[in-house]
Amino acid sequence: MECVIYDKGSGRSELVECELPDEACRLVLKHLRGLNDDEFAWVRLVDPSEDELVQLAEELGLHPLAVEDAVHARQRPKREWFGDVLVIALKTLWYVEDETAVETGEMMVFAGPRCVLTVRHGAVDPCAEAARRLASDPDMLRHGPWAVLHAVLDVVVDAYSDAAGKVRAALNRLEDQVFSTSRVDHTASIYSLKREVREFRDAVQPLVPVVQALLSGPGGEQRQTKIGPYLRDVADHLHRTDIEVRTLDELLNSVLDAQQARVGTWQNDDMRRISAWAAIFAIPTMVAGVYGMNFEHMPELGWTYGYPLAVTLMATASGLLYRAFRRNGWL
Structure with a gap:
């Protein structure tokens, strides 16, 4: 006090x-x-x-x-x-x-x-x-x-x-x-x-x-x-x-x-990246799936360069998609 x-x-x-x-x-x-x-x-x-x-x-x-x-x-x-x-x-x-x-x-x-x-x-x-x-x-x-x-x-x-x-x-x-x-x-x-x-x-x-x-x-x-x-x-x-x-x-x-x-923008960015990579991997999956169906009469099954062509097709399509997504800012 x-x-x-x-x-x-x-x-x-x-x-x-x-x-x-x-x-x-x-x-x-x-x-x-x-x-x-x-x-x-x-x-x-x-x-x-x-x-x-x-x-x-x-x-x-x-x-x-x-x-x-x-x-x-x-x-x-x-x-x-x-x-x-x-x-x-x-x-x-x-x-x-x-x-x-x-x-x-x-x-x-x-x-x-x-x-x-x-x-x-x-x-x-x-x-x-x-x-x-x-x-x-x-x-x-x-x-x-x-x-x-x-x-x-x-x-x-x-x-x-x-x-x-x-x-x-x-x-x-x-x-x-x-x-x-x-x-x-x-x-x-x-x-x-x-x-x-x-x-x-x-x-x-x-x-x-x-x-x-x-x-x-x-x-x-x-x-x-x-x-x-x-x-x-x-x-x-x-x-x-x-x-x-x-x-x-x-x-x-x-x-x-x-x-x-x-935070919403970050989530949208993440979803776009996920969607872009899913689209890129969808092409090889689709091509591999088609050639993995094991039908007897399919084009290029007996061709010597069939396998390299399929791999090239997968890589080219995936690369083009990757380039497009990069250009649009998705990746």
Whole structure:
């Protein structure tokens, strides 16, 4: 557990950190109760227990349903108001290049008048980068808890954009493989990447209306004149990433169709080759079959050059067919 106390006017910050959960809760609650009008707190939790979160929830006035969602996670991105506390659920996301996979985590943000509580599940921590950005731009702290909310959203959306670029690069490599001269079936790889993109969409698409609603919900007019421009910038970036992810999904459909078309073409090529060779071998089979019927009265049976003539006929006819099939691209 970590708690940072910010001063809106001076930009000063004080970190409260403790390894023991019970002692950390006591220290954090003590600092929260001692905040003055110019101060606000940011409490950061990672995979908290229900008891640990309930202690803070009672002090911050958090709704029990929101606390339950934060503990158990697995929430769709959403926005809810519980009194004067704004609750936002969102998904963190990162791309693992070695596995060509999109991994996701979850985060709940509770933004009240004088405190922000973030609850994270997953390996990637956007709070560390958000805290660094706030430290490098103390003027943002005049917006109070909304500055923390903006910083977290900004980091998460930037991560979305970065992951979308890496997925685009993976798709470009897959396209090059599909349209190469090698006859390798990439259907499994395409389908796997398509599943990752769908998981990407599940994180990005529901968050778009959530961020847009921040400018029009309770207190929206006030935010329009204060932190509104920053939130609109996040909304624009998120909207652009949403369009990019939708485009990637559509491109994967096209690549999958192209792969299936190529597989069909390969099968047709194989069938033409098989048919061509079957036709070539049919002529010797036919001639040999005719001369193997052993009738007593057949032309050329007693002729000295009958056998060489039959072999020559077989070879000539087969050669002419082979040349015709080669010229037509069947062989």
